[in-house]
Amino acid sequence: MAKIKYHMLVCGGTACHASQSEEILTKFKELIVSKGLETEVQAIKTGCFGFCEKGPIVKMMPDNTFYTQVKPGDCAEILEEHIIKGRKVTRLLYQDPETKERISDSRHMGFYKKQIRIALRNCGFINPENIEEYIARDGYLALGTVLTEMSPEAAIEILKKSGLRGRGGGGFPTGLKWEITRKVKAAQKYVVCNADEGDPGAFMDRSILEGDPHTVIEAMAINGYCTGASKGLVYIRAEYPLAVERLKIAMKQSREYGFLGEDIMGTDFSFDIDIRYGAGAFVCGEETALIHSMEGLRGEPTVKPPFPSESGYMGKPTNVNNVETYANIPVIFNKGADWFASIGTARSKGTKVFALAGKINNVGLIEVPMGITLREVIYEIGGGIRDDKEFKAVQTGGPSGGCLTKRHLDTPIDYDNLIAAGSMMGSGGMIVMDEDDCMVAIAKFYLQFTVEESCGKCSPCRIGNKRLHELLEKITQGNGTMEDIDKLRNLGTVIKDTSLCGLGQSSPNPALSTIDNFLDEYLEHVKDKKCRSKVCKSLMQYLVVPDKCIGCTLCARNCPVNAISGERKQVHLIDQEKCIKCGACLEKCKFGAIIIN
Amino acid sequence: MAKIKLSEKKIQELKDVCKTFNNDKGELINVLHKAQSLFGYLPAELQEIIAKELNCSVAHVYGVVTFYSYFTMLPKGKHPVSICLGTACYVRGAEKVLEEFKRQLKIQVGETTPDGKFSLSCLRCVGACGLAPVVLVGEKVYGRVAPDGVADIIAEYNT
Incomplete structure (x- = not known):
């Protein structure tokens, strides 16, 4: 390795791999040979850099230049400009979303600034096959x-x-x-x-x-x-x-x-x-x-x-x-x-790796010191919520964890604080949700998972979780009662106390924590038969706005169940009995004439 | 389910697989992995042979096969379509993509199209959350799939 002057590190993680990083690597290798640079330049496949959002990623060493969203077609330019002429390919550098400045060194990017890499210290730096x-x-x-x-x-x-x-x-x-x-x-x-x-x-x-x-x-x-x-x-x-x-x-x-x-x-x-x-x-x-x-x-x-x-x-x-x-x-x-032990909080030392995903600008794998706040993770590393929507919740701990809210944004993240807030560290999934996510539906999603994955050995988990799922289903269908919310609470507590293993002992957490933190949403589903995030189909009605409908018939032609009637150039009507709430009409309408009630 | 007939050659291959694991009952899961990659699925007839070779009951083999979601007793399509329903994909609209696949292929999850070309299944997180929602066709990963991109994916394999 002594003579090699430049290393081109191509991310071989799953997300980059799926976006042609293998082709990029092959292309670089071909180009290096064709230019006769084998003794000076080496292209290597590395592990995940973490910044999956902007993949595929190519990092140039030793100067630490970080190229994002590289395509096989960019390889020739990178080699020609960066290696041979010594100029950076500016258009492939990461652009700071606020200042619009192009940043070449990954260490100066918001995504990496607050990270401390211990467990991931070598990921993206070495060839894992050497x-x-x-x-x-x-x-x-x-x-x-x-x-x-x-x-x-x-x-x-x-x-x-x-x-x-x-x-x-x-x-x-x-x-x-x-x-x-x-x-x-x-x-x-x-x-x-x-x-x-x-x-x-x-x-x-x-x-x-x-x-x-x-x-x-x-x-x-x-x-x-x-x-x-x-x-x-x-x-x-x-x-x-x-x-x-x-x-x-x-x-x-x-x-x-x-x-x-x-x-x-x-x-x-x-x-x-x-x-x-x-x-x-x-x-x-x-x-x-x-x-x-x-x-x-x-x-x-x-x-x-x-x-x-x-x-x-x-x-x-x-x-x-x-x-x-x-x-x-x-x-x-x-x-x-x-x-x-100098890193972290009093009872949680070191760092934790999180898979940051969901409705966030910078999806990826991050490693942060224990004690960092959710706000720092979401807004500084994660770059905030996608499409400028409003933050609603963050789910940690997967199917065993719970949902945290705005209230918890400044809580330092460690094992004990997360448990106190009704969630848990778990293996490190961190899913960010915005105003378009219905918390009742999210709880149902996790319970569905638990029902499928329960091994069936002990009855609290096997039967209890099924019942929890049914209750949540009932509420999202618009048939829930106040009594059902109490039942969810009681049953959830019993399952936690009586299950054999960690799966059942934590599986009610998504339901219990959403009831605790988003009770108003549950109440809306039960009392007002309303889903504010417009996720629960049974609680929605698709309607035509007469003033905006010009009678182009596009919606009627795209309705899979022929629920829309109306003559050409006449205002159309959706038959609520027939409507399956697939949303095809809303997507197709070019005039904003279809709304969800 | 109709009985299927396994060829002598295939049966021998299966027995050889068992032998490479010393016909050890403790290696059952490894044997099943090999058997499934050899046959594509694990029909009852195959499980009977494995049980005999590893000297355990068919019920034991069946118990293990049905416990793990990776093992299947039904043949998959030539192009198995898997929709990731991990949380990251879910919040970015994987369910709508799944609905679209169901609608266009006219099959439910776990089924195979009558021509044997496509089968549909769900899986939990392939670790490409940056590309959510994610769809796999065979080994190929499709990222950021929207419902109106489904037709194009199917068309790729329909020629």
Whole structure:
């Protein structure tokens, strides 16, 4: 790599991949060869940069120029101008939405300014398929230090001191978990990486595995050394083929370099990793269900205790941690527990990765220090609400979390504050909603998900969630009563208290938190039979405004159920009995003559 | 469901798959993944063979197949269409896109068109939330799909 002057980093994350980043990479490679620049310029596919909204992204190193929304047709110009002539292609630089200024260095962009990248430190900087690039950025240094200079107990002590808590959602102190597994005596123990990211709208684990797979391998090996396990298992979704592929490549390279296998780095510690595939079951994110799934069984949870630390995979002590938790660990050993603990709030240390999505200008993957406020995330990093609409809510924690409102905009984000506000950290999905989103319909959407994903083992979750969903359906149909809202509250509380695992214990949260925070919307649905966001179809009426209708017949011709009548050049009429409220007429009308009542 | 007949050759392939996993019952999910990529789906006949090879009950295999949404007992279309209904896609109008696919293909979710060309399913988050709403046809990802773009996507595969 010494002679290479320029690196062109092409994002290979899922979103950019879907917008032709592969073609861009191929094109760059062809152009480099045709210009005879192979010894000076290199084009590399990296992991996700996070700024998915403006993808595909190409970053030029060493000058850190950040090109956005690049198309294969732009490649020749970038190479010609940027590399050969040394001029930036201004039209592809990010444009600040307020100042309209073109910004070339990503570090000065609003999206990146407030971010601190620990778990994502290498994503978008290294070629994930090349172990040497990981090593060049202190990769496997932590493993070496721990193996040669520390006892397992001393290493666990550092982790405990750092204050790292589980990033999968629960927030259990990681060091403590390791200590418990260490203390259990057994001939065989296992460490597991939970990469079964099932939360709809969250893709941080995928991005870490795709962008920096070695960090997970390194941390699992450290975990193995500390807990006394010689075997690691990664449980990963089969829906993530690219992540699986990169992980396999990384494992192979790691074995070749002696970071996995027998007598690692000349010590007597041996450790290796295997992959187990998930098959699409949300409940398998729960650790006991995940373990059953790895054993080839239905992924049903069991009662804790015994905890996996005592009796897990094949009945042996098993330490389960999530991908993002692992990604933090090598850094903690390299930079020290005090450094890590200096970031964040009193009880939540370090950073959290969020998948910021929904009605927001800058959709993407962000990593922010714990304690940042929702306002900073939404308005400074996220660039505010799309189309200048009004912010209504932000959903965190996926189907287990709740909706936060304007009231919570200045609450510092950490594990405890989110729970106090009726939501939870969860795995890090953060979906922003605006005035067009109906909160009753959102609650129904999540309950629909839970009903489909409930494993069916315990009745509160299996039957209770179904009933919750039916009640919400009734309300969105316009048939709800005040009693139904009370029923939702009572039943939701009972389900939380009596369900077997984390899925049922948190599944009523979307309904309960929306009732708490948006009671007025529920009341409107029930009392006034009105949906202010115009989402609940049964509560809407499409009407023709006589003054505006010129009788062009376009709506009548596009109505799928022939509910619109009227002669040419006469005012048309919508038959409310026949209307299925598909909205086709509203979309087609060029004169604004159709309104929703 | 009508009985289907598996060819001897295919049965042998399946048995070989089981053997690569040492006919270990604990590897059932891995075996099913391989079997589904080999046959496209997991009909009852196939599950019977797997049960015999791994020395477990058919009920056990069926229990696992039906538990996980990734496994299917019905053949998919030549071009499986999957609509992402993750939250990010949902709030950006994925439901309307789904309705449009249903309307144009004249099938419901989980069904296949009579000519075997298209099948329709929903999935949860492919991790491309920046492109929401997202539709997959086979492995190809279509981003920012609007209801009036549905016809174009279908047309791409109808020639």
